[in-house]
Amino acid sequence: MSIVQTAADGTTRAFRIGQTERQDSLRARNARFTEGELLKVRVRRSTDRSAGATYQDFDVPYRKWMRVLDALNWIAENAASDLAYRWFCGSKMCGTCALRMNGREVLACWEAVEPVMVIEPLRNLPVVRDLVVDRAPYERKVAQLEPWLERATPYPQFPEPLTHASMKSASKALDCIGCMCCYSACPVIGLGDLTDFAGPAPLVQLGQTALDPRNGREKVARSLAQTGIFNCVSCYKCEEVCPAGIPIVSMVIEPLKAKAAALVPHMAKHALALRAVVAARGRVDPGALVLRVQGLRALAQLPRIVRLWLRGKVKPLRTLLGTKTTAAGAARRLLTRGDAP
Amino acid sequence: MKFAYYPGCSARSTCAELNEATHLVAARLGLSLVALESATCTGARELRAIDPVGFYALNVRILALAEREGLPLMTICNTCTLNLLDAHAAFVSDNKLADIVNVRLADEGLHYSGRTKISHFLWVLHEDIGEARLRAMVVQPLTGLTVAAFYGCHITRPPGRYGFVDSRNNAALERLAEIFGCQPIDYSGRTECCGFHTAAHDERVAIKLTGQHLRSAKANGAKTVVTPCPLCHTVLDGFQREIEKDMGESLDMPVLHLPQLVGLALGLTPAELRMDSHMVPAGLLASAATGGIA
Numbered sequence: 192m193s194i195v196q197t198a199a200d201g202t203t204r205a206f207r208i209g210q211t212e213r214q215d216s217l218r219a220r221n222a223r224f225t226e227g228e229l230l231k232v233r234v235r236r237s238t239d240r241s242a243g244a245t246y247q248d249f250d251v252p253y254r255k256w257m258r259v260l261d262a263l264n265w266i267a268e269n270a271a272s273d274l275a276y277r278w279f280c281g282s283k284m285c286g287t288c289a290l291r292m293n294g295r296e297v298l299a300c301w302e303a304v305e306p307v308m309v310i311e312p313l314r315n316l317p318v319v320r321d322l323v324v325d326r327a328p329y330e331r332k333v334a335q336l337e338p339w340l341e342r343a344t345p346y347p348q349f350p351e352p353l354t355h356a357s358m359k360s361a362s363k364a365l366d367c368i369g370c371m372c373c374y375s376a377c378p379v380i381g382l383g384d385l386t387d388f389a390g391p392a393p394l395v396q397l398g399q400t401a402l403d404p405r406n407g408r409e410k411v412a413r414s415l416a417q418t419g420i421f422n423c424v425s426c427y428k429c430e431e432v433c434p435a436g437i438p439i440v441s442m443v444i445e446p447l448k449a450k451a452a453a454l455v456p457h458m459a460k461h462a463l464a465l466r467a468v469v470a471a472r473g474r475v476d477p478g479a480l481v482l483r484v485q486g487l488r489a490l491a492q493l494p495r496i497v498r499l500w501l502r503g504k505v506k507p508l509r510t511l512l513g514t515k516t517t518a519a520g521a522a523r524r525l526l527t528r529g530d531a532p
Numbered sequence: 533m534k535f536a537y538y539p540g541c542s543a544r545s546t547c548a549e550l551n552e553a554t555h556l557v558a559a560r561l562g563l564s565l566v567a568l569e570s571a572t573c574t575g576a577r578e579l580r581a582i583d584p585v586g587f588y589a590l591n592v593r594i595l596a597l598a599e600r601e602g603l604p605l606m607t608i609c610n611t612c613t614l615n616l617l618d619a620h621a622a623f624v625s626d627n628k629l630a631d632i633v634n635v636r637l638a639d640e641g642l643h644y645s646g647r648t649k650i651s652h653f654l655w656v657l658h659e660d661i662g663e664a665r666l667r668a669m670v671v672q673p674l675t676g677l678t679v680a681a682f683y684g685c686h687i688t689r690p691p692g693r694y695g696f697v698d699s700r701n702n703a704a705l706e707r708l709a710e711i712f713g714c715q716p717i718d719y720s721g722r723t724e725c726c727g728f729h730t731a732a733h734d735e736r737v738a739i740k741l742t743g744q745h746l747r748s749a750k751a752n753g754a755k756t757v758v759t760p761c762p763l764c765h766t767v768l769d770g771f772q773r774e775i776e777k778d779m780g781e782s783l784d785m786p787v788l789h790l791p792q793l794v795g796l797a798l799g800l801t802p803a804e805l806r807m808d809s810h811m812v813p814a815g816l817l818a819s820a821a822t823g824g825i826a
Contacts (some may be wrong), residue, residue, distance in 0.1 A: 295698060378725050382740050424737060425577040426725035427689035431699055438692065441618075448581035461733040462578035466586070469573045474540040477732075484732045499770065502809050504546045516544075518572040523637055525572070525589040 220303040221256060228253045230304055232262055234274065234319050235311040244318075246309075247271065259292055259310065260299035263322075275321035283434060286370030289313055290322050296372035296432040313375035315390075331375060332393040336414045338400050343407030357404045363442040364398035366435045373429035373439060379422055385418035391429035391439050394418060398443040400452065412454035420448055421458055460484055470526040473518030478510035533660055535606035535651075536598035537565035538616075541573050542762035543608055546770065549806035550762050553791040554608055554653065556805065560798045561661055561669070565606065568597045574615035577729050585632060591619030592633045596644035604649040606656055607792070609727075610686035610761035613652045617693055620650060621770050652687060654704055654760045654790060666711050671715030671799040677817075679793070680706035680754035681716055682745065683723045684761040689745060699723045705758060705790070712797035719752040721745025726767040735774065738767045743775045746783050755818055758788040786814035 229250040237244040249270050251262045260278055261304035267274045278288035281300045290313040316324040355362075374380060380390040387395075397418065401411045429439040437443065452459035464483035468475055478496075479527040481489050499505040543551040558565050571594050580587040595616060598605040607613045623630050624646045634643055651659065657666060688699040696702060697716055700723050706716035724745055727738030746768065759765050769787040776783050790803045792814075807814040 228710045295700075378727075378741055379737060382737060385736055385740060386734065419815075422730055422734065422737065424685075424725050424727050424729050424741075426685040427684075427691075428725065430692075431696075438690065440690065445581040449584070452582040459582060461730070462582045465576055465578045466583060468591075469575065469579065473570075474544065474573045475576070477542075477546055480732050483792070495774070498773070498811065499546070502811060503548065504770070504809070504811075517569050521570055521593060521640065522572040522590065524639055525593060526583070526586045 206449035217256070217303040220305065224253045224257075224304075224306070226253065226255060227381065228306075230262060231307045232266065233309045234263075234266070234271075234321070235309075236274070237318055238320060251304075253304070257301060257310070257418055259287055259290070259297065259302045259304055262304050263299060263310070275319070275323045275343075277323055280530055284368060286368035288521060289370040289372045289375070289434075291375065296375050298370060298372070298434045301434060313371055315375050315377065315380045316371065324371070326371065329371060329392055332389055333396045335417060336389065336393055336397045337410070338396045338414070340400050340405055341404060341407050341410035342405060343409065351405065353404070360442050360446040361399055361402040363437055364395045364402065366437050367392070367395045367399070368435055369396075370434060372432040372434060376428040378434045379426060386422040387417075389418040389420070389422075391444070394420065394447060395437060395443050397437060402443070402446055408454055411450060415451045416455050418447070418451075418457065420451055421443065421461060423448075425431065459478045469522050470514075471513065471515070471519065471523070473516040473520070473522040476506075476510050476514075478505050478507060479513070480511070492504070533562065533656075534564040534566065534603055535650075535656070536601050536603040537608050538568060538571055538594060538598075538605055538612060540607065540609035540612040540762070542766065546766055547762035547789065548766070548792065549809045550608060552790040553789060553795055553800075553805045556800055557791045557798065560726055560795070560800070561657075563606075563656070563660075564788075564809050566593065566601055566603060566615065568601075571597060572621075574612045576611060576615075580615065580618070585629075587615070588619050589633050590620055590635045591616050592623055592644050593637055593642060593646040595620060595623075595650070596637055596642045598648045599644055600642065604651060606651055606653060608653045608760070608789075609763065610652070610684045611763055612668045613650065614686035614693065614705060616650045620646070621693075622649065652760065654708075657708060657794070658704060663707070663711060666708075670797045672797055674793075674797055675713045676712040678717050678753050678755045679714045680719055680749035680752070680757045681707045681709065681722055682726075682749075682759040682764055683788075684756050684759060684764040685723075685725050687724075687760055688723050702799060705760065708790075709758070709793070712793065714793075717749070717752045717754050719745075719748040719754065721748050724766040728763040728767050731767065735771065739771055739775050739778050742767045742771065743779050746772070746775060747779065750783060750785055754785070756814065757785055757787045758790055758793045759787065762789065765789055769812055772812050784812060786810065786812050786817050788814060788817070 230253055232249045232251050233246050236247050237243050249266050251265050263276050279285040283298055283301045290299055292302060292308055312318050312322045313324050319325050371392055377391050379388045397414055400406055401414055423444050425440055427440055433439055452462060461484050464480055468479050539551045572590050575587045575590050681700055688694055688696055688702045709716040725741055727741040731738040757768055765787055772783060792807055795805045802815045
């Protein structure tokens with residue numbers, strides 16, 4: 192995947208997509224500044240939960256290896272002693288300094304400054320003041336999911352047999368520093384109470400124990416039933432901002448979905464229906480999928496179905512007759528073997 | 533240039549116009565497409581979660597079909613692209629999985645050895661055809677057409693697959709739009725999610741999310757949205773009536789498949805590109821470009 196860029200002088204340069212950003216390291220960003228140069232920093236400020244927010248501008252003199260946190264410290268020491276922000280370790284361990292810089296979730300202690308910065312608190316959590324958010328909604332959700340081990344059988348003896356393979360996903364989840372970057376980036380959480388989706392951060396906390404092979408099936412099923420996990424849209428926004436580099440979708444949410452499909456199958460209706468439709472027809476027939484997932488509820492969409500049909504976008508007859516595609520034989524062979532779940 | 537061609541399920545059902553437009557545009561671009569007649573669905577994201585081995589088997593079989601033809605594989609759907617890339621990566625890094633999958637494929641005399649190159653049509657335009665040749669092929673510059681690029685998720689994330697630290701820095705669609713004489717606009721939805729993947733059980737998420745994106749595109753002056761993914765198109769275009777109802781405002785935003793935008797610039801007509809088959813009619817769009825296509 193590469194793109195060719197033409198410079199003003201007519202010369203061309205080929206970039207691999209994403210490569211441009213690897214030149215955006217801390218060192219590269221620092222190389223663009225001179226000592227004492229003024230950074231334009233705009234900070235979102237609000238005095239309490241109910242008051243509206245204002246943006247306050249600061250000129251912060253650049254110092255070598257300056258991070259977002261250093262800029263905030265400078266503001267607090269020199270320009271706004273009442274600026275509220277959180278930090279503790281300053282080294283990507285405690286997860287308390289997460290905020291949004293130019294529309295992206297970052298750890299203030301781990302992000303190099305940019306010449307122009309808009310700094311805002313995390314989204315999807317109530318703001319206490321300025322850049323400080325209230326973590327209570329997240330903590331309540333985590334407690335509700337009971338993220339602990341509950342063995343179905345008594346503790347055998349030390350050492351317990353555990354393999355790297357069986358702990359692979361759980362150990363990735365254990366890298367979480369609880370910074371809430373993912374929770375702020377999640378578009379489904381951004382929709383509030385529209386769904387019962389627990390959100391990426393609580394699911395990572397749950398994954399630490401629910402993906403542990405020692406945990407009892409009933410306990411895991413009880414927790415999963417409260418996650419609304421199939422409302423995850425697989426957009427990977429959480430993975431993109433995770434400072435701990437946890438593959439949240441592929442190593443935590445998807446293994447949890449697999450557990451939910453096995454232990455609480457009614458939650459996985461959509462996924463199981465898709466599998467059945469593909470196994471029967473070879474390719475997805477959208478009408479058949481929606482009918483299988485929604486049942487009679489699908490009839491509420493009749494006006495839309497008619498509109499789609501008039502444009503030739505759905506083929507109700509094909510759906511109702513269960514017409515197979517040229518891929519049906521292969522899909523059936525591959526998906527219905529004895530070694531499949 | 534010859535490619536094994538994998539359109540995916542959507543371009544064979546709800547977005548059949550995408551398949552037709554791709555064939556026409558490929559012919560103009562000098563791309564020869566070889567159909568893989570028995571190719572199955574790649575399993576969306578749902579199958580990957582609940583039946584990983586079945587998921588890998590479906591995808592690796594498609595890669596094996598292309599390998600048997602000795603051709604690179606071209607896709608036109610974001611999610612299919614990511615599924616195939618994921619399956620290829622898992623296959624070459626996990627010998628045990630590779631053996632299990634090849635045993636399943638052996639039933640029909642197929643075998644995959646990990647050699648198929650996977651490329652989305654968007655990358656083929658940049659990599660295999662290239663900016664200079666593409667520029668020379670433009671016969672109908674779409675001057676004045678303001679375009680909002682909607683990437684969708686699976687062609688720009690996860691970061692580990694595509695290398696973007698910040699997926700907002702993807703500019704592949706905007707660069708194409710400029711080559712065709714359009715004016716790309718900036719708006720908040722560029723690399724956001726359309727919500728398609730949960731729409732079969734609950735459309736509300738897709739309607740709410742995509743409503744935000746379309747509203748932003750319109751507010752920033754877009755006359756059309758262009759997307760490289762038929763799943764995104766299904767929400768952006770197919771759900772637009774429901775989105776308007778939910779927001780209580782009119783959008784009337786035509787949404788083009790990427791090959792349709794390319795086709796217009798290469799001199800194909802909106803009718804040939806089946807732009808009239810969208811839920812929000814896009815047939816008159818070309819005349820919005822002051823370049824003036826009748």
